[in-house]
Amino acid sequence: MPAAVDFDPTKHLAFKDAPEVLTMGDIGFAENIGVSPIAVTQPFQLFSPEAIEIMRSEIAKPVVTKNHTFSSNIAASQLRGYARDYAPFTYAAWNHAQTIAIISKLAGIDLIPWGDYEIAHINLSVKTEEQAKAELNAIRQDKRVHSDKGMTMGSSEDDKPIVGWHQDSYPFVCVLMMSDCTGMIGGETALRTANGEVIRVRGPTEGYAIILQGRYIAHQALRALGKTERITAVTSFRPRTPFVKDDSELRTVRPVSDLNELYYDFSEYRLEMMEQRIRRERDVMRARRQKGQKFDTRCHKLFLEESSAFMQHTEKELVPEDHVRKGTIETVDIPDVVVGK
Numbered sequence: 001m002p003a004a005v006d007f008d009p010t011k012h013l014a015f016k017d018a019p020e021v022l023t024m025g026d027i028g029f030a031e032n033i034g035v036s037p038i039a040v041t042q043p044f045q046l047f048s049p050e051a052i053e054i055m056r057s058e059i060a061k062p063v064v065t066k067n068h069t070f071s072s073n074i075a076a077s078q079l080r081g082y083a084r085d086y087a088p089f090t091y092a093a094w095n096h097a098q099t100i101a102i103i104s105k106l107a108g109i110d111l112i113p114w115g116d117y118e119i120a121h122i123n124l125s126v127k128t129e130e131q132a133k134a135e136l137n138a139i140r141q142d143k144r145v146h147s148d149k150g151m152t153m154g155s156s157e158d159d160k161p162i163v164g165w166h167q168d169s170y171p172f173v174c175v176l177m178m179s180d181c182t183g184m185i186g187g188e189t190a191l192r193t194a195n196g197e198v199i200r201v202r203g204p205t206e207g208y209a210i211i212l213q214g215r216y217i218a219h220q221a222l223r224a225l226g227k228t229e230r231i232t233a234v235t236s237f238r239p240r241t242p243f244v245k246d247d248s249e250l251r252t253v254r255p256v257s258d259l260n261e262l263y264y265d266f267s268e269y270r271l272e273m274m275e276q277r278i279r280r281e282r283d284v285m286r287a288r289r290q291k292g293q294k295f296d297t298r299c300h301k302l303f304l305e306e307s308s309a310f311m312q313h314t315e316k317e318l319v320p321e322d323h324v325r326k327g328t329i330e331t332v333d334i335p336d337v338v339v340g341k
Contacts, residue, residue, distance in 0.1 A: 004088065004089070005054055005089055006089070007051075007089050007092035007093045007096060009098040009099070011048065011050065011051075012047055012050060012051035012093060013046070013047065013048070013051075013096075013098055013099065013102070014045045014046065014047055014048040014051075014207060015045060015046055015102050018044070018105070018106060019041045019042040019043060019044040019106070020041070020042045021038050021039070021040065021042070021106070022038075022039045022041075023037050023038060023039055024036075024037055024039045024213070024216075025037070026039065027039050027193040027199070027217070028194030028195050029193075029194045029216070029217075034216045035109055035171050035172075035213070035244055036107055036108040036109040036172075036213060037108050038106070038211070038213060039212070039213050039217060040189075040191060040210060040211065040212045040213065041210050041212075042201065042202060042210065043177075043201075043202060043208040043209065043210050044106070044208060044209060044210075045208050046099075046102065046176060046208065046209040047093065047176065048207060049206070049207060051089075051207070052178055052206055052207050055090045055120070055178060055233065056231070058083075058086065058087035058088075058090050059079055059082070059087065059090075059120075059122055059231075061086055061087075063086055064082045064086050064087070067082070068080055068081055068082040068086075070256040071256070071327060072255060072256050072327045072329045073327065073328055073329055074165075074166055074329050075123055076124075076125070077123075077124040077125070078122060078124065079121070079122035080117070080121050080122075080253075080256060080258075081117045081257065081258050081262075082120075083119035083120050084116045084119065087120065090119065090233075091116075091119055094119050094120060094235045095119070100113070103172075103174050103211060103237060104240075106211050107172050107211050107213070107237070109239055109244075110239065110240045110241065111171075111172055111237040111238065111239060111240060112237065112238065112239075112240045113235060113237055114170045114237055114238045114248070114269075115265030115266070116261075117258070117262050118235065118265075119235055120176075120233040121234045121235070121236070122233055122234075123221065123231070123234065124231055125224065125229065125230040125231075165192075165218055165219070165220045166220065166252055166329065167215060167216065167217065167219070168212075168214035168236065168252060169215065169236070169248055169249050169250055169251060170215055170237065170238055170248050171213060171214075171238050171239065172211060172215075172236070172237040172238070173211070173212050173214045173234050173235065173237070174209050174211050174235050174237065175189070175204070175210050175211075175212065175221075175234050176204070176207075176208075176209040176232060176233040176234075176235070177203070177204040177207070177208055177209070177231075177232055178231040178232060178233055179206060179231045179232075180205075180206050181203065181204075181206060181224075182205075184203070184225070184230075185224070185225045186203070186222050186223050186224045187221070187222060187223070187224035187225075187230055188200040188201060188202055188203045188221075188222045189203065189219055189220070189221055189222070190219060190220050190221075190222055191212075191217055191219045192218040192219065200222070203222075203224070215247070215248070238269075242273035242274075242276040242277055243276075243277065243280070246270075246273060246310075247313070248266070249313075249317055250266060250319075251329075251330055252330070254317075254319060255325055255326050255327055255328050256327065259324065263318055266314070266317065266318075267314065270310075270314045273310075274310060274311065277307065281300070281303050285300070
């Protein structure tokens with residue numbers, strides 16, 4: 001077994017130039033939708049080839065495949081919740097301060113990883129060489145596929161996405177490509193705008209990533225044609241500050257998770273947020289009293305109402321294990337459309 005390699009940002013981070021972005025306004029959403037003005041970035045290089053190679057070796061461990069494989073109605077094969085215990089390089093890479101700083105800058109808000117369980121969730125699509133060659137032969141005769149115009153969705157087997165239409169459970173995701181995309185056709189991320197149109201974000205190549213405010217935008221990963229694999233790592237993020245809204249939910253991840261681990265992560269950070277909010281409210285009250293100011297009944301009642309709603313939302317997401325339908329994820333109902341732009 002080769003010696004373990006520690007994550008070194010000077011060697012393994014490859015970020016150089018900030019990519020172009022689409023704002024929430026660019027795709028028709030109001031300013032108060034989401035936690036940042038940024039909707040999605042174009043692909044940018046995040047990790048070096050050596051880093052990707054190490055990450056791939058970690059997800060190839062038999063213990064990861066055996067104990068952390070999930071499937072659902074919107075994704076055939078996924079690896080979840082393995083990083084902390086079985087992928088030390090991957091875990092360190094996503095939690096490193098410099099990685100987080102890059103993602104936060106591009107997202108337009110200071111972020112942190114959502115929790116250990118959502119570090120480098122893997123989506124897998126694998127096919128044989130014969131299947132890939134057959135796809136390329138079909139593409140040469142298929143006028144529906146155009147690298148510059150987009151792809152008609154929902155009209156044939158070739159147009160099926162690798163991950164169906166959905167909105168994420170968490171505010172932001174960073175989607176990292178871990179496959180060689182040379183010669184690949186498709187593989188873009190399709191987004192639904194506020195007015196119902198669908199646009200594509202160009203698929204990243206190996207070591208490149210996109211950042212998406214996926215909690216608020218319906219999206220799907222389009223099928224990649226002509227290659228034997230498409231492997232992406234998706235790491236979820238939330239705002240660092242506890243003083244912005246957090247409407248994270250577990251709807252899209254509960255059916256494909258070890259609920260013991262997921263519920264611990266969710267409950268711990270929600271309690272931490274509540275703790276910090278309560279401390280600030282207490283400090284505000286003390287400061288007013290020391291200044292001889294009248295008790296602010298209206299504002300304190302508003303704080304209590306917001307706190308009650310926050311805790312009720314937390315409780316609602318902790319669905320008893322025997323009520324969870326494993327592998328069944330609620331999708332977003334979008335009619336057949338033509339991908340544009």
